[in-house]
Amino acid sequence: MLDVAKRMLGSTIATGEGADRVAVVLTEVEAYDGANDPASHAFRGQTPRNTPMFGEPGTLYVYRSYGIHWCMNVVTGRTGQASAVLLRGGNLMVGLDLAMERRGRTDHLVDGPGKLCQALGVTGDLSGSTIDKGVTLALGAALPSAAIEATSRIGISRAKNRKWRFVMAGTVYPRPNEFTDEPA
């Protein structure tokens, strides 16, 4: 399942068509491993919210964080396994104007999970939907392992020591205290 997360780096996530199109090349993702991962929403079993995680590969799981933000996952594991990849950030390639309009600002458009969803126009309505229905994901070529950095995951309180956050090497992503987590 970590292989799939790495393959997402360099892939393109997009919404809309024509003038409404917004496309982002992913440079930062995190892997979550269902029942085996204390940090996963699926760790405590299936609930109404996380039901999409238990679906087939390619299912979207969108949830609200801190009451205000949306975060988007793509299910990667087999049906019932609840493995998923959190899309955290990337480089905006298409739809700059629309992204700025949705975000209400001209900077920091897609450099975080909530911001990524807002720029793409992704909301909870899409949770439980499937890739290619409203959101498209085009896998890029697999990156050489040397181009991928594995680090601790961000913003969670459990299992921080698992290095399941993958960043494209060379991507500058300001995040204070990023490497102050407990050692593995």
Next chain:
DNA sequence: GGATCGATCTACT
């Protein structure tokens, strides 16, 4: 039925 906490973002000091 009530309390608590979060896979975050923004604004202000």
Next chain:
DNA sequence: GTAGATCGATCCC
């Protein structure tokens, strides 16, 4: 660099 916002899901009584 630090604190506040804000609400649904989950957990405890």
